[in-house]
Amino acid sequence: MSSMTYDLYIGDRMFSSWSLRGWLMFEKFNIPCRTIFVGLYSGTMAEEMAALAPARLVPAVRTPDGIVIGESLAIAETLAERHPSVNLWPTDPAARATARWLCAEMTAGFGALRDACPMQLQHCHVGFQPSPAVKTDLARIETLWAHAHAVSGGETPYLFGEYSLADVFYTPIAARIIGYGLSVSDAAHSYCMALLGD
Numbered sequence: 001m002s003s004m005t006y007d008l009y010i011g012d013r014m015f016s017s018w019s020l021r022g023w024l025m026f027e028k029f030n031i032p033c034r035t036i037f038v039g040l041y042s043g044t045m046a047e048e049m050a051a052l053a054p055a056r057l058v059p060a061v062r063t064p065d066g067i068v069i070g071e072s073l074a075i076a077e078t079l080a081e082r083h084p085s086v087n088l089w090p091t092d093p094a095a096r097a098t099a100r101w102l103c104a105e106m107t108a109g110f111g112a113l114r115d116a117c118p119m120q121l122q123h124c125h126v127g128f129q130p131s132p133a134v135k136t137d138l139a140r141i142e143t144l145w146a147h148a149h150a151v152s153g154g155e156t157p158y159l160f161g162e163y164s165l166a167d168v169f170y171t172p173i174a175a176r177i178i179g180y181g182l183s184v185s186d187a188a189h190s191y192c193m194a195l196l197g198d
Helices: 017-027 072-082 093-108 111-116 132-152 165-179 186-197
Strands: 006-010 033-037 060-062 068-070
Touching (some): 006 017, 017 165, 068 072, 072 093, 072 165, 093 165, 111 132, 111 165, 132 186
Parallel strands (some): 006 033
Antiparallel strands (some): 006 060, 060 068
């Protein structure tokens, strides 16, 4: 491994939305990393992550120079800072500020959707009936996605024209929308399919 390789600690990307996000940050922007899978569901996670203390959740990262980082947003900002030429955030200041806002709201919000629809990438549920709270979350997500497109004026399926960290953070949301057959606008559905088709 080169000295510029990060250590990325994640769980199973098929079921762990946070692990999927952590992996996509490196994979989509071609940032070299060594992926270390920990037992999210086997009870071995604490032991396997002991070397990264006090980080205790996935994703967690050790930088090439030995700095430990927990929490997806902190990892995202650190990678953007260390790899400015890769454009993890949109280059336009208004789009970049908006993308950060959307990612922060995603990490802190949409609890009803996340609780009712655990992420998985293996099959599509038929006949799932979302609660009013889930519908409220979906409406908010659509509002934010429409705002992103309005700010960026992008013509691509992605939120800010070029693929960015905002798309990384919303990929597990797209997996929930498609995986549970949730009703969203045609534009939102197309965006979800673009993220998952990728």
